[in-house]
Amino acid sequence: MKLIIFFGLIVFSLLGSLILSKKDLKYRKKPVVAITKALLVNIVILGLGSIWWFLTETDGISQGMRVMIYLGSIAGIYLIDMVFIYIWNG
Numbered sequence: 001m002k003l004i005i006f007f008g009l010i011v012f013s014l015l016g017s018l019i020l021s022k023k024d025l026k027y028r029k030k031p032v033v034a035i036t037k038a039l040l041v042n043i044v045i046l047g048l049g050s051i052w053w054f055l056t057e058t059d060g061i062s063q064g065m066r067v068m069i070y071l072g073s074i075a076g077i078y079l080i081d082m083v084f085i086y087i088w089n090g
Contacts, residue, residue, distance in 0.1 A: 002056065006066065009049040010073045017041045017081050022088060031085050038081040039074075046070045 017038035024034040050067045057063050 002053075006049070006053065009045060010070070010077075013042050013045040013049075013073070014077050014080065016045065017077060018084055021081055021085055025085060025088060031089050035078075035081055035085055038085075039078055042074050042077050042081075046074050 020041055021034040021038040024037055025031060028034070047070075050070045053066045053070075054063050057066070
């Protein structure tokens, strides 16, 4: 169950940042602001997920590896958001 929540947060963060950046770009027409807000959403969601995982898991290696996966996910989702905004802004 914890593993489903773990990967679900990554998917939730990706979808949330894409939806937020699309709406923000539609109304403001400023891609830099949209990508910054998407990055902040990623950091908050996956940061809270890292804290949750660190507090609920007892194995130190698992704690460190999963937090590193979240950090890599932040970078990957950021790149996906930048490509999405570049294509959407066209």
